[in-house]
Amino acid sequence: MYRFLSTLITLCLLPIIVNAAEGLETLQQKASYSFGVDFAKRLKQQGIDLDVSALTRGITDAASGNALALEEGEMAQAKAEYTQQLRAQLMQQQQELAAKNLEAGKQFLADNAKKEGVVALDSGLQYKIIKSGDGPSPKPEDTVTTHYRGTLIDGREFDSSHKRGQPASFPVKGVIKGWTQALLMMKVGDKWELYVPPELAYGDQQRGEVIEPNSTLVFEIELLEIK
Structure with a gap:
């Protein structure tokens, strides 16, 4: 956070346009x-709530x-204390979000397990066979090539090899546990839908902007292929 706030020094070297509707000619x-807009965004x-008036005053005085x-x-102490406060707030928010997502996921999987064609394993992984192939199954030491699409339980997409225009290759043991379990049961030509609980995915870690704890x-x- 200090590194991010330090970018303010760069802004201080530039003229400050207080009224966004006027004076934007050169x-x-x-x-x-534009730097000001980016900084505020x-x-x-990041959930950082600053006093805009005091922020503008600081920029103006320094520039x-x-x-x-x-x-x-005083400034060093204020930044340190406020940063600590923000981190505590963020941690609390993440814990609340993690608890909410965990409960929502449990309910989703409980309902999903009752649907026709869905197989629920003791590990917590659920899957549904969309298409069956007749090829071999990969071994733990193999590398596989797949096409895939990943979404949250609300349907929001976070990854897709189809959108990138090419399949993805990776070691069977080099992916999340839910994938590894499924791949070892699949055959080349299979297309499955997987329902992966957090303990077989990313757990309580935030991954990017979409995958929450x-x-x-x-x-x-x-x-598609075993290499």
């Missing part, structure tokens, strides 16, 4: 405004060479 003015995305309202030690994941996998 390239420098437009770039300055990143703060908002104009005015006397600073706080001593260096304790997310249950849904995958459609087609096993």
